[in-house]
Amino acid sequence: MCSHYEAPTSAQLAATFSVQVEQGTLDLWPGYLGPFLRRSTSVGEMDDEGSGLEGLYGSFGLIPQWSKDTKICRRTYNARSETVAEKPSYRNAWRRAQHCIIPAAAIYEPDWRSGKAVATRIARADGEVMGIAGLWEEWRDPNTRQTLHSYTMLTVNADTHDFMRNYHRPEDEKRMVVILPRGLYHDWLQAPMDASADFMRRYPADRLAVIEPSHPTREV
Structure with a gap:
């Protein structure tokens, strides 16, 4: 489960996704405002150049419409793909794709x-920005x-994943966020609810690496 991550710079977002988003805080924890990308509500089909993507800032930690306040975001920053369709906090976003x-x-x-x-910085081995599937x-x-936007990262089991099984307490179930291959970005954003589970896959272990942090971070 991921409760701490590093957002890309605005220049990295523009280079990777062809969207313009103002620079915000890079070191993000539940309740912080971070960037997320969704299918634009004002544009039809997306093309291969990235048009049709909308960059927004929202709370890291999903806040369901029925919540009385934002405190719930400290518990909803990750959503288990196996139960996301039934959990009250996530099911509206899941059913609406x-x-x-x-x-x-x-x-x-x-x-x-x-x-x-030991807080360990994990990135794509090729240095590219990760695109994590979320709601x-x-x-x-x-x-x-x-109005406040919010988001959550979807996760899958990683007990047998050659890379991610090394993290978290030994006795705990191992989990990992769903990192999308770049070629599936548009497919994920346009997928209907009944196809959403098809994207809940583990990213290949040999495409991840431990890389030293570029700036100071807090302990986990």
Whole structure:
């Protein structure tokens, strides 16, 4: 499960997704505002150059429409793909196929092999920006009537994954976020609900690597 990740710079987002998003905080935790990409609500079909993508900022941690406040986001930053269709926090976004891509320069996971948690920076081995499959939601503050977007990262089991099985406590189930191959970005954003589960796959272990952080981070 990923509770800490590094967002790409605005220049990286433009180069990878052909979208313009203002620079925000790069070091992200649940409740922080980060960038996510969804299919534009004002454009029809997307083309191979990336047109039709809309870049937005939202809370890392999905806030369902029925929530009275935003505190729930500290528990909804990851959604288990096996139960996402039934869980009250996520099922509206899943059934409406509110798919999004969460761009990440890297994710951080705890390595317990030394006996204590060591925050480890994990990125694509080729240096490209990760495109993590997620769900987005729109929440309206009952007091101010202001709208806030939010998102969650979808996860799959990684108990037998050659790379991700090394992270988290030894006794815990191993999980990993769904990292999409670049060729499936548009397919994911346009997929209907009944095809969503087809994208819940583990990213190949040999395409991930541990890379030293480029800036200081907090402990996990």
